Amino acid sequence: xxxxxxxxxxxxxxxxxxxxxxxHFLCETAHTAKEALDRTDTGSFDFILLDIGLPDKDGxxxxxxxxxxxxxxxxxxxxxxGAVEDRIxxxxxxADDYLAKPFSLLELQSRMQAIIRRKFKLNDSxxxxxxxxxxxKNRTIHHGAxxxxxxxxxxxxxxxLLLHKNRPLSRMQLSDHLWGDNADDEYDSNYIDVHIKNIRxxxxxxxxxxWLETVRGIGYKIKTEA
Amino acid sequence: xxxxxxLTLFTVAATIAVLGLFVWQLPRLMQKxxxxxxxxxxxxxxEKVLKAIGQNGIGYYFQGDSxxxxxxxxxxxxxxxxxxxxxxxxxxxQTAQRIIDGDTINYRILIDTFAVNHQAYLLEIGKKITSIQxxxxxLQRATIGVLVxxxxxxxxIQLFYTRYLLQPLGRIIRTRLIKTKFPFREPHRPLxxxxxxxxxxxxxxxxxxxxxxxxxxxxKEFTSNASHELMTPISIMQSKIENMMTDPELPAxxxxxxxxxxxxxxxxxxxxxxxxxxxxIENEQYDRNDIVAVKPMIREVLEELQHRADEKALTVEESLxxxxxxxxxxxxxxxxxxxxxxxxxxxxxxxxxxxxISDRHAxxxxxxxxxxxxxxxxxxxxxxxxxxxxxxxxxREGFGLGLSIVKSIADYQRISITVDSExxxxxxxxxxxxxxxxxx
Numbered sequence: 001x002x003x004x005x006x007x008x009x010x011x012x013x014x015x016x017x018x019x020x021x022x023x024h025f026l027c028e029t030a031h032t033a034k035e036a037l038d039r040t041d042t043g044s045f046d047f048i049l050l051d052i053g054l055p056d057k058d059g060x061x062x063x064x065x066x067x068x069x070x071x072x073x074x075x076x077x078x079x080x081x082g083a084v085e086d087r088i089x090x091x092x093x094x095a096d097d098y099l100a101k102p103f104s105l106l107e108l109q110s111r112m113q114a115i116i117r118r119k120f121k122l123n124d125s126x127x128x129x130x131x132x133x134x135x136x137k138n139r140t141i142h143h144g145a146x147x148x149x150x151x152x153x154x155x156x157x158x159x160x161l162l163l164h165k166n167r168p169l170s171r172m173q174l175s176d177h178l179w180g181d182n183a184d185d186e187y188d189s190n191y192i193d194v195h196i197k198n199i200r201x202x203x204x205x206x207x208x209x210x211w212l213e214t215v216r217g218i219g220y221k222i223k224t225e226a
Numbered sequence: 227x228x229x230x231x232x233l234t235l236f237t238v239a240a241t242i243a244v245l246g247l248f249v250w251q252l253p254r255l256m257q258k259x260x261x262x263x264x265x266x267x268x269x270x271x272x273e274k275v276l277k278a279i280g281q282n283g284i285g286y287y288f289q290g291d292s293x294x295x296x297x298x299x300x301x302x303x304x305x306x307x308x309x310x311x312x313x314x315x316x317x318x319x320q321t322a323q324r325i326i327d328g329d330t331i332n333y334r335i336l337i338d339t340f341a342v343n344h345q346a347y348l349l350e351i352g353k354k355i356t357s358i359q360x361x362x363x364x365l366q367r368a369t370i371g372v373l374v375x376x377x378x379x380x381x382x383i384q385l386f387y388t389r390y391l392l393q394p395l396g397r398i399i400r401t402r403l404i405k406t407k408f409p410f411r412e413p414h415r416p417l418x419x420x421x422x423x424x425x426x427x428x429x430x431x432x433x434x435x436x437x438x439x440x441x442x443x444x445x446k447e448f449t450s451n452a453s454h455e456l457m458t459p460i461s462i463m464q465s466k467i468e469n470m471m472t473d474p475e476l477p478a479x480x481x482x483x484x485x486x487x488x489x490x491x492x493x494x495x496x497x498x499x500x501x502x503x504x505x506x507i508e509n510e511q512y513d514r515n516d517i518v519a520v521k522p523m524i525r526e527v528l529e530e531l532q533h534r535a536d537e538k539a540l541t542v543e544e545s546l547x548x549x550x551x552x553x554x555x556x557x558x559x560x561x562x563x564x565x566x567x568x569x570x571x572x573x574x575x576x577x578x579x580x581x582x583i584s585d586r587h588a589x590x591x592x593x594x595x596x597x598x599x600x601x602x603x604x605x606x607x608x609x610x611x612x613x614x615x616x617x618x619x620x621x622r623e624g625f626g627l628g629l630s631i632v633k634s635i636a637d638y639q640r641i642s643i644t645v646d647s648e649x650x651x652x653x654x655x656x657x658x659x660x661x662x663x664x665x666x
Binding site: 194 | 454457458460461462464465466468469471472478481482485488489492495530533534537
């Protein structure tokens with residue numbers, strides 16, 4: 001998938017690029033609105049990550065310009081302003097999602113995954129995890145015919161690990177995702193352990209959960225073949 | 227007491243006092259004037275009598291009698307002439323009784339001696355005392371009447387003028403001091419008055435307000451700019467560390483260090499975010515058009531924080547009335563407000579403690595209480611807990627901004643918040659929603 005990163009802070013653009021390349025995205029970067037338009041005029045992208053605060057033009061203006069010719073491109077707005085109106089304005093003008101700086105690269109990738117699922121109508125997709133079937137849309141998990149009840153946070157946790165499967169996620173990264181800006185340092189990362197314990201307990205009643213691994217010194221990961 | 231009231235009271239009191247003094251002294255004064263006047267009259271009459279005698283000759287009056295006497299019909303006045311046998315000249319004024327036609331009457335009498343053709347005569351001119359007094363009383367009455375009317379007129383003129391004069395002061399107090407609430411938004415209209423003092427006062431107040439506004443604006447601007455400027459570098463650092471952590475060649479012992487760095491950065495991010503939030507609230511970047519049902523929102527907050535309450539084995543007791551709906555609020559901000567208060571109630575609670583969330587309606591207003599059995603706040607600190615970066619000494623961590631956010635949100639949505647707390651016993655926060663929050 002091709003991604004255009006429009007971000008005037010070069011080092012931030014570099015980091016985003018590095019993270020996305022690891023996930024096999026093909027990235028290009030632009031540091032000004034003019035550069036961005038040059039790129040979009042000559043090629044098409046699956047994703048455009050668009051910083052609102054560009055030196056030469058207003059990001060919203062650029063968003064409109066790009067949308068004219070690229071109806072199918074997924075655009076995620078990035079901004080340091082984070083004001084509610086900005087978000088609403090951005091989404092109204094055709095952005096697919098919105099991330100306030102500073103954002104975690106993991107979060108960016110989750111959002112991109114969500115958009116991909118939406119764009120390719122993967123909403124109804126189910127994921128097989130060992131002996132379990134996870135329905136992403138219904139937010140349910142089944143073993144054969146029997147449904148297993150997970151709490152909202154437990155499902156979110158499992159889902160997030162699944163989204164970043166085969167990659168160890170730290171307790172802090174997980175708690176950041178679960179509690180967002182309200183996450184509390186020590187406190188909630190300990191609570192991740194409790195959640196994991198509960199998930200294992202609930203699932204172990206039906207089948208093995210060796211795909212949910214504890215990574216010593218870091219946190220947890222879901223290991224799958226696919 | 228207001229200045230105008232004081233001045234009015236003073237004018238009235240001073241008028242009454244002066245008038246009273248005058249009325250009290252008036253009889254004496256009038257008597258003096260009347261008696262002086264009588265004396266003068268008597269002297270004038272003597273001149274006339276002597277002139278008449280000079281013209282007509284003394285014989286004309288005596289007509290062979292040894293004495294002459296004449297009095298008016300009501301015996302108000304009398305004149306008597308008789309030969310005078312003593313040698314010494316006599317001129318005097320006296321008050322004495324005379325018997326006229328069998329009536330004994332008090333007279334003011336001028337006694338004088340004069341000589342015509344080597345013969346000395348004694349002249350007496352008398353004026354009835356009671357008639358003098360009657361004059362004096364009539365005079366007194368008239369004077370008092372005129373005086374009272376004049377004084378009243380003066381008092382009213384004074385009152386109205388004072389009122390007119392003080393009007394600008396009242397306007398200054400009403401428009402600049404009572405009505406205005408910080409930050410002072412009202413575009414400034416200079417006061418129209420010809421009184422220099424008020425003009426100066428008004429100008430000074432306006433200048434002060436502008437300076438305060440300006441300082442406040444600068445602080446807001448600074449907070450907003452600083453937070454924005456900080457976000458980008460934090461963003462870059464965070465991304466760099468995140469990427470570093472996914473590097474498979476990263477030595478195992480580097481991971482906890484990076485995690486630590488991330489944690490510190492998160493703390494930085496939280497502080498900046500909190501400052502940004504406050505600055506956005508203060509810049510009125512949130513609308514206040516949401517409608518919020520209190521109970522479901524509190525439930526949502528409690529669910530979000532349940533695990534933390536469980537960890538401390540806290541009993542959470544929520545006994546809210548079902549139907550309370552709040553209008554003219556911002557949903558996100560209100561959530562944050564409840565979240566911060568309940569989070570604090572958990573954070574500062576003791577293990578196995580209790581959190582009570584209750585409410586009541588009173589006089590058309592709505593009160594919400596969040597009460598904990600935690601470490602409490604010293605009385606001396608009650609005022610300061612809402613200030614930025616002032617943290618409770620017993621606080622382990624935290625950024626000193628949680629309650630500051632609470633205060634900003636409450637102020638912004640015109641919710642009044644008060645704390646009632648006792649050290650080591652717990653705290654109770656009261657949120658007071660006015661009637662305007664309960665109606666559409």
